[in-house]
Amino acid sequence: MDFELVRLAVPTLAKGLWLTAVLTVTSIVIGFNLGLALAVMRLSKNTALSSFAKSYSTVFRGTPLLVQLFLFYYGLGQLSFVRDNPMLWWIVGDGAHCAVMALALNTAAYTSEILRGGLMSIPGGLVEAAQACGMSRFLRFRRITFPLAIRQALPAYGNELVLVVKGTSLASTITVLEITGHAKRLMSQTYAILEIFAIAGVLYLLINLVLITLVRLLEAHLTRYLPR
Amino acid sequence: MELGLWQVWDGGWISAILRGAAITVALGVTSMAFGIVIGVACGLMKWARLFPLTLVVDVYTSIVRGVPELLIIYLLFFSSVEFVAQVAAAFGYEGLAGHGYAFTIAVVAIAAISGAYSTEVVRGALAAIPAEHIEAARALGIPGRRIFRRIIAPQMLRIAVPGMNNVWQTTIKDTALVSVVGLQELMRAAFVGAGSTRHPFIFYLIAAVVYLAITLVSQGGFDWIERLLRPRTRK
Numbered sequence: 164m165d166f167e168l169v170r171l172a173v174p175t176l177a178k179g180l181w182l183t184a185v186l187t188v189t190s191i192v193i194g195f196n197l198g199l200a201l202a203v204m205r206l207s208k209n210t211a212l213s214s215f216a217k218s219y220s221t222v223f224r225g226t227p228l229l230v231q232l233f234l235f236y237y238g239l240g241q242l243s244f245v246r247d248n249p250m251l252w253w254i255v256g257d258g259a260h261c262a263v264m265a266l267a268l269n270t271a272a273y274t275s276e277i278l279r280g281g282l283m284s285i286p287g288g289l290v291e292a293a294q295a296c297g298m299s300r301f302l303r304f305r306r307i308t309f310p311l312a313i314r315q316a317l318p319a320y321g322n323e324l325v326l327v328v329k330g331t332s333l334a335s336t337i338t339v340l341e342i343t344g345h346a347k348r349l350m351s352q353t354y355a356i357l358e359i360f361a362i363a364g365v366l367y368l369l370i371n372l373v374l375i376t377l378v379r380l381l382e383a384h385l386t387r388y389l390p391r
Numbered sequence: 392m393e394l395g396l397w398q399v400w401d402g403g404w405i406s407a408i409l410r411g412a413a414i415t416v417a418l419g420v421t422s423m424a425f426g427i428v429i430g431v432a433c434g435l436m437k438w439a440r441l442f443p444l445t446l447v448v449d450v451y452t453s454i455v456r457g458v459p460e461l462l463i464i465y466l467l468f469f470s471s472v473e474f475v476a477q478v479a480a481a482f483g484y485e486g487l488a489g490h491g492y493a494f495t496i497a498v499v500a501i502a503a504i505s506g507a508y509s510t511e512v513v514r515g516a517l518a519a520i521p522a523e524h525i526e527a528a529r530a531l532g533i534p535g536r537r538i539f540r541r542i543i544a545p546q547m548l549r550i551a552v553p554g555m556n557n558v559w560q561t562t563i564k565d566t567a568l569v570s571v572v573g574l575q576e577l578m579r580a581a582f583v584g585a586g587s588t589r590h591p592f593i594f595y596l597i598a599a600v601v602y603l604a605i606t607l608v609s610q611g612g613f614d615w616i617e618r619l620l621r622p623r624t625r626k
Contacts (some may be wrong), residue, residue: 210460238592332459
């Protein structure tokens, strides 16, 4: 291992780490809320709503994230009504904004499937009991359905979070300099392929480790009523 | 026309996209085939807890599953491109390093990724086989190899199908990533078309539709396999 090189590469890649973290957190926050809305829509009795949610998840899960990203970044930028609308242009015109949008829309599709499983696993009796207590629809969702569904869905959602972290690397293909973007640049400048891969890889593993630990802690917190 | 549908038709891009789609499917199928071989071998090692090998497999699956696919592709491509070009040049094939090489390295990369996920699927499927079945077979004195062939393998196959479906769907989508290193598959064909006609919207839309068609058709295929393997209870 060339230590001079490591001293050069670590600070550069650490700069990318910050952007990777920002991309991850922003897309997870947007994607989770969107996914929750889609999961509720999917389970609604209104056929228009549920079939919209179903086709949304089919399309976003059936096509590669890279295609979605390129379609938004290069494709939408071409359309004149997007160019003329300042709000849309703010999203599409900037690589990082566009990456967040693509990632959020993509993870929303997977999140909706995961949460749907959680929502469907709730025993009907619990909801009936809450109804009998006179809880309103919203209160019922907030106090009974959602907490139980999220507890059920958490392990699967942890996997999805790892996929989002890995997905952020695609932002490097639309000129965003996060970890992979910096790594690729350094690889072609220094030819120290393995060293740079190792450093970048460790950074990703660290982020994933932190996320998984947080999910485990949350899971332990939510199941603290269980005997150990 | 603003979208450029006419250019797609007139410029012969349809055939370029179809050729790209064929390469995408070929790449996906080849990588998945190698991935299943890796998955079965590594899954068995993990399940049987063969000590030093289990450790190696654990390191392999944790790295591949925790690091972005794109980074793995960059590693394998950049670390080999010089070497392969030199070897090819030494044998007098300067130009040849292009096409076959890109496909080979793409298969290596995608198979390594798909293999890591298959390992977990196979291990899970093996763990789901009731231990009593194996005990019963042992008690009857059936030799180990036949226990595997008649009792373990068929059940493993059936239980692993839904998981393998997921791995296949991600594998076919991961093939889009190798377009960044220049293999002329579906995504690359769309990229080239978008660049030279200046109509990216329509080209990426077509690519998305073709990928969607591939994933939907293979979903149907897996549903069929699942029905085929479902155990039939005797009446």
